[in-house]
Each structure stands twice: as C-alpha cells, then as structure tokens.
Amino acid sequence: MRISSIEERSFLEKVLKQYKFSDEDSQLLADTLVDADLRGISSHGIQRIAWYTRMIKEGTIVPTNKIKVLRETPTSLLIDANQNMGQIASSYAMDHLIDKAKQVGIAAAVIRNSNHFGTAGYYARKAVKEGLIGIATTNTRPLVVPTNALDAFLGSNAFAFTFPAEPHPFVFDGATSIVSSGKIQVLAKKGEPIPGDWAVDKDRTVDHDAKRVEDNLSKVAFTEEQPGGGVLTLGGNREENSNYKGMGNSIIIELLTGILAQGSISADTNTGKHDFSQFLLTINPNLFGDPEIFKKSATKMFDRIRALKHLPNKDIKIPGDREYKNYAGNLKQGVFIDDETVKELKSVGDEVGVEAPKSIDSTKES
Incomplete structure (x- = not known):
C-alpha cells in the first residue's frame, strides 16, 4: 500500500519517543527513514x-546515551x-564538518x-546543500564474500559522494558490494526472486532465492555462526570479471571506518560490541577556484553524458537523477510499503500503543 510521508513521519516519531529517544533525536531518525522512502530507497526506509x-x-x-566528542581540531x-x-x-559530525x-x-x-x-x-x-563536496561511509555487519572466498567477511560498506550541479547535485550513494543486504530483504518480503547474480551459497554457487539468501545473511550478520556464502563484491562471482576491484573498494571503507575508529571491522561486528564505525569528509571547492x-x-x-546515443527505450541517468525524480513523485502520491512491512509496522505500533499508518486510499475512503 501507499502511505503519506507526513503520516509515516508522525508514526516513526511517536514510536521512537516511546523507546526513549529525545524529541530531537526522534525527529532526526524519522527524517532519515522518510527521506530514504521518498527517494525510492525502501531498503533503508520505514522497513528498518x-x-x-x-x-x-x-x-x-541505547537511545538515552549521548554522543561524546573525544578529540577535535x-x-x-x-x-x-x-x-x-x-x-x-x-x-x-556533518553539521560541524x-x-x-x-x-x-x-x-x-x-x-x-x-x-x-x-x-x-x-x-x-547535507554538505552539497551548502555548496561543498561531501563524502560519507560506514562499515556494516559481515555480509560480503571476498574474491575466491567461501565465507562472508567484509561489510556492504556504503559510500556516498556529492558534488554541486544543476538541476540537482550529483549524488552517488551505494554499497561497495554488488548490492546492499536491505535490497535482498525487501525482495524476500515481497516473495520475489533476486534478479541478478547478487549472492552465493556456501559453495559459492549463485543463489536467486531471496528468502533463502536473506535467511543465510541473517545467520551470518547477527550470530557467530558461519554457514558460508553471502553477498558478492562488485564484479560478481568470477575473478576474471575483476571482482578483486570490488573487494578493494570494500576494504578501503573498512580502513576508513573500523580501523581508523579503532573499533570492530565488519567481520567482528556480529560478536562482542556489535559496533559500526563511520567516516565523513567535507571539501570546500573554493580551495581550488571559483x-x-x-x-x-x-x-x-x-x-553531455545524458545526451549520448543510448539503447532504445532506455535513459542515461546520472547518479541522483532517479532519486530526485522519485522524491518529487512520492511526495505527491505517497511512499510504497510492502505487505510484510505493513504487518511489521502494526506489530511495532501495537507494542507501544501507536496506530500504524493507513493506506492513502483507505484514508480517502474514510
């Protein structure tokens, strides 16, 4: 069904406050999830x-804990x-950077x-809105199988880069693996197969069954069990397709996050502290000119790239094009929520006495 972003935001804020987040933190967390849904990134929206x-x-x-600035220059x-x-x-961090x-x-x-x-x-x-170049990265649970390996070790390790442009900024935002686990999770909820060669089993055989892959990833990511298999690096299953370059990208994020933070690398976040790490960077273009x-x-x-000759019935999209178009459309027609997530929202809401969002259509009918 579709729900309005206003109702989604209200539901999330009420639920988060019930879990002892401050009003300010509840608003921020809700905004990040609503923003993802509006941009068509449902893997990181309300389903989380x-x-x-x-x-x-x-x-x-621990919602009541406050962040600490350990060192500042x-x-x-x-x-x-x-x-x-x-x-x-x-x-x-980004506001101060x-x-x-x-x-x-x-x-x-x-x-x-x-x-x-x-x-x-x-x-x-946030950075590009202020005319700056912005970079943000994180490590994750162990989900990604390195080149020629059978077990997950690396995280999906998201990387985002923004640069000022018109009619909207350049925004690259994606996993350094072939796909984020959230996309597989969404497919599993919908009962749909994995459309590409995204994940492998314990024998490194490609598996297109989203539910089976999601069940396996849950064991890998949230327990100390190592059933084998996981998400592939960029480049897919074969070294001949340069998947070692994808592995290199994921390792770079591990170095910038877990290693620099003196925290856990992705491989160790399913044991002990369960801690993730992030790295953010801002660059002012005026260092180099106008x-x-x-x-x-x-x-x-x-x-010029958009205007290149292209395949019939296909557009050439610059990173950010799809998300900004989705944002405008979903703001008007509401964000799509799959049936399984609808059930989860009702369960989450019932636990804390918050009514789950209603379908836009049913709201109109009532």
Missing part, C-alpha cells in the same frame, strides 16, 4: 524500524556514538561505537 526496535530491546542500541572530529544510533552522531570546511577548506570525522546510520547519501547531501565555475562545468559534463 522493526530491526531498530529489536536492537533496542537487545541492548545493542580545526579540521577533524573523533566521536564516540556511545551505542546510540549512527544517524545522531553522523548528523552532528560543514562549518569547519567553510572556514579552513577541508575537514574529516571518524565515528566509533556506532550503529546503523541510514543512507550514506543523507549526510553527503565554485560556480566547477558547478557549471560539472552540469555541462552530466548533460
């Missing part, structure tokens, strides 16, 4: 709330998220002892 509430009950997330921040949500520490980059040109933050932080693009877009010239040059390049 059931997972968040489970982690709160397990003690992995004019160009850097080291933050302890203190077992609270990654959105809270990352939003704080924006101020620093405006003053000194470039600034970076590392966050330790964190949790899931939503979409990486949420923070990179920001308006860079913006116009980037826009011209993107327009």
Whole structure:
C-alpha cells in the first residue's frame, strides 16, 4: 500500500519517543527513514524500524546515551556514538564538518561505537546543500564474500559522494558490494526472486532465492555462526570479471571506518560490541577556484553524458537523477510499503500503543 510521508513521519516519531529517544533525536531518525522512502530507497526506509526496535530491546542500541566528542581540531572530529544510533552522531559530525570546511577548506570525522546510520547519501547531501563536496561511509555487519572466498567477511560498506550541479547535485550513494543486504530483504518480503547474480551459497554457487539468501545473511550478520556464502563484491562471482576491484573498494571503507575508529571491522561486528564505525569528509571547492565555475562545468559534463546515443527505450541517468525524480513523485502520491512491512509496522505500533499508518486510499475512503 501507499502511505503519506507526513503520516509515516508522525508514526516513526511517536514510536521512537516511546523507546526513549529525545524529541530531537526522534525527529532526526524519522527524517532519515522518510527521506530514504521518498527517494525510492525502501531498503533503508520505514522497513528498518522493526530491526531498530529489536536492537533496542537487545541492548545493542541505547537511545538515552549521548554522543561524546573525544578529540577535535580545526579540521577533524573523533566521536564516540556511545551505542546510540549512527544517524545522531553522523548528523552532528556533518553539521560541524560543514562549518569547519567553510572556514579552513577541508575537514574529516571518524565515528566509533556506532550503529546503523541510514543512507550514506543523507549526510553527503547535507554538505552539497551548502555548496561543498561531501563524502560519507560506514562499515556494516559481515555480509560480503571476498574474491575466491567461501565465507562472508567484509561489510556492504556504503559510500556516498556529492558534488554541486544543476538541476540537482550529483549524488552517488551505494554499497561497495554488488548490492546492499536491505535490497535482498525487501525482495524476500515481497516473495520475489533476486534478479541478478547478487549472492552465493556456501559453495559459492549463485543463489536467486531471496528468502533463502536473506535467511543465510541473517545467520551470518547477527550470530557467530558461519554457514558460508553471502553477498558478492562488485564484479560478481568470477575473478576474471575483476571482482578483486570490488573487494578493494570494500576494504578501503573498512580502513576508513573500523580501523581508523579503532573499533570492530565488519567481520567482528556480529560478536562482542556489535559496533559500526563511520567516516565523513567535507571539501570546500573554493580551495581550488571559483565554485560556480566547477558547478557549471560539472552540469555541462552530466548533460553531455545524458545526451549520448543510448539503447532504445532506455535513459542515461546520472547518479541522483532517479532519486530526485522519485522524491518529487512520492511526495505527491505517497511512499510504497510492502505487505510484510505493513504487518511489521502494526506489530511495532501495537507494542507501544501507536496506530500504524493507513493506506492513502483507505484514508480517502474514510
């Protein structure tokens, strides 16, 4: 069904407040999930709330904990998220990096002892709204099978990069693996097969059964069990298709997050502390010249790419095109929620006495 983003936001804020998040933190967390749904990134939208509430009950997330700034210089921040949500520490960090980059040109933050932080693009877009280049990354649970390996070790390790342009900024936001686990989770809920060669079983044989893959990933990511298999790196299943380059991308994010934060690498986040780490960077283009010239040059390049000869009935999309189009459309017609997530929302709401969102159609009928 479809629900209005206004009703989605209200539901999420009420639920999160019941779980002892502050009013400000509840609004921020709700905004990150609604923003993802509006942009068509349903894997990181409201369907995550059931997972968040489970982690709160397990003690992995502690909503009342406050973040701590451990070290700060004019160009850097080291933050302890203190077992609270990654959105809270990352939003704080990016807001301060924006101020620093405006003053000194470039600034970076590392966050330790964190949790899931939503979409990486949420923070990179904060920077580009201020005319800056933004980068945001995170490590995750162990989900990704390195080149020639049989067991998951690396995270899906999201990477987002933004650059000023017209009619909207360039926004690349994606996993450094072939796909995020959330997309497989959504397919499993819908009862749909995996359309591409995204995941393998314990023998490194490609598996298109989303439910079976999701069940396996849950064992890999949330227990100490190693059943084998997982998500593939960029480049797919074969070394001949350069999947070692995809592995390299994922390792770079591990170095910038878990290693720099002196926290857990993805392979160890399903044991012990269950901690994620994040890395954020802002760059002021005026370090290198006139920001308006860079913006116009980037826009011209993107327009040339869009205008290239292309396959029949296919468009050439620059990263960000689809998301900004989705945002405008979903704001008007509401965001789509699959049937399984609808059931989860009712269960989550019932537990804390919050009414689940209603379908836009049923709202009109009533």
